[in-house]
Amino acid sequence: MKTLLVAARRGAVTFDRSWTFRREDDHPDLMVEVTRLASDPETTHTCREHAPTMDETEFETKLSSLLRGAHRSGIGFDRAWTFRCTDGLDLMVEITQLAKR
Numbered sequence: 001m002k003t004l005l006v007a008a009r010r011g012a013v014t015f016d017r018s019w020t021f022r023r024e025d026d027h028p029d030l031m032v033e034v035t036r037l038a039s040d041p042e043t044t045h046t047c048r049e050h051a052p053t054m055d056e057t058e059f060e061t062k063l064s065s066l067l068r069g070a071h072r073s074g075i076g077f078d079r080a081w082t083f084r085c086t087d088g089l090d091l092m093v094e095i096t097q098l099a100k101r
Helices: 002-010 056-072
Strands: 017-021 030-036 079-084 090-097
Touching (some): 002 056
Antiparallel strands (some): 030 090
């Protein structure tokens, strides 16, 4: 997830927004919200070293694939993860399972 976020940022993908993924299969409908956080230099790690650059369409495709893989692996959603990096990328990713429509 961290490498995906760094690559998206390097490709000028805008954060402080959300993406919704709705599926007709057995995968849950999910909303992913990415929020920039204030920097805390004592808890950061470098992220830029191996990250590629990707545009927003590629980011959405790879994020969707990552979510499907996480679901198959039994990773729970309705929670948040925080990623802090020395290159200024401090993000919180919150993934929420949506009610079926």
